Amino acid sequence: MTQATRSELQQVIVASYFSIEERLVTLDLEEVLLHQYERNHRLYYVASGKVIGILPDRPITQPIFEAQAGSFVGVYSFFSSDHQSYSQVQATEATQLYYYDEDPWEHQSADAGQLLSFLFHIVVMELRSRQQFAGRMAQEYQESMNKLIKTEKLATLGQL
Numbered sequence: 485m486t487q488a489t490r491s492e493l494q495q496v497i498v499a500s501y502f503s504i505e506e507r508l509v510t511l512d513l514e515e516v517l518l519h520q521y522e523r524n525h526r527l528y529y530v531a532s533g534k535v536i537g538i539l540p541d542r543p544i545t546q547p548i549f550e551a552q553a554g555s556f557v558g559v560y561s562f563f564s565s566d567h568q569s570y571s572q573v574q575a576t577e578a579t580q581l582y583y584y585d586e587d588p589w590e591h592q593s594a595d596a597g598q599l600l601s602f603l604f605h606i607v608v609m610e611l612r613s614r615q616q617f618a619g620r621m622a623q624e625y626q627e628s629m630n631k632l633i634k635t636e637k638l639a640t641l642g643q644l
Contacts, residue, residue: 494554497602502529502582509583511535511575517557518573524561526583527606530554533579537571549617550576557581559610563603 511517511533518524520540535557536547548571551557561569 493598493602493605497599498529498582501584501599502531504582507583507585509581511579511581513577514574516572516574517581518561518569518571520569520572522561522569523567524558524569525567526558526585527562527603528557528581528583530557531580531582533581534576535573535579535581536576537573539570540572546621549614551613555613556606556610558583559607563607 508531509517509528517528517535530551530553532553534550534552536551537549538544538547557573558569561567
């Protein structure tokens, strides 16, 4: 499937399943969408704004993922057997999200195959996105460590 076709398919799926006004969630700055370990049966589409995932039960202060407009959130909990969110998801700015909460395997419409194919694509893209985000965070951490080492070396040199 080409990039243009994926983009067109995403537009069709978003228009069909992620644009129903009754399924709109609006978050203010730092408002929580999902709490860590909360059960979640919804797949969210970020229409505008930005959310991050954090692990409040761990001493990690950096977000473990971020999702901007055009991204999907709640992928893990929506597709997992226990439907449990592994992170806390909160807004970093005013955000609007639409959700889908039906069982995609029981979808009976003519476009069920298209929907399932797209949902599989979301899972793959989520894995890719998280991997890229983790890579960026690791690179930033390494750069910070290099600056710290350089500062320590200069401080030691200054003492000598």
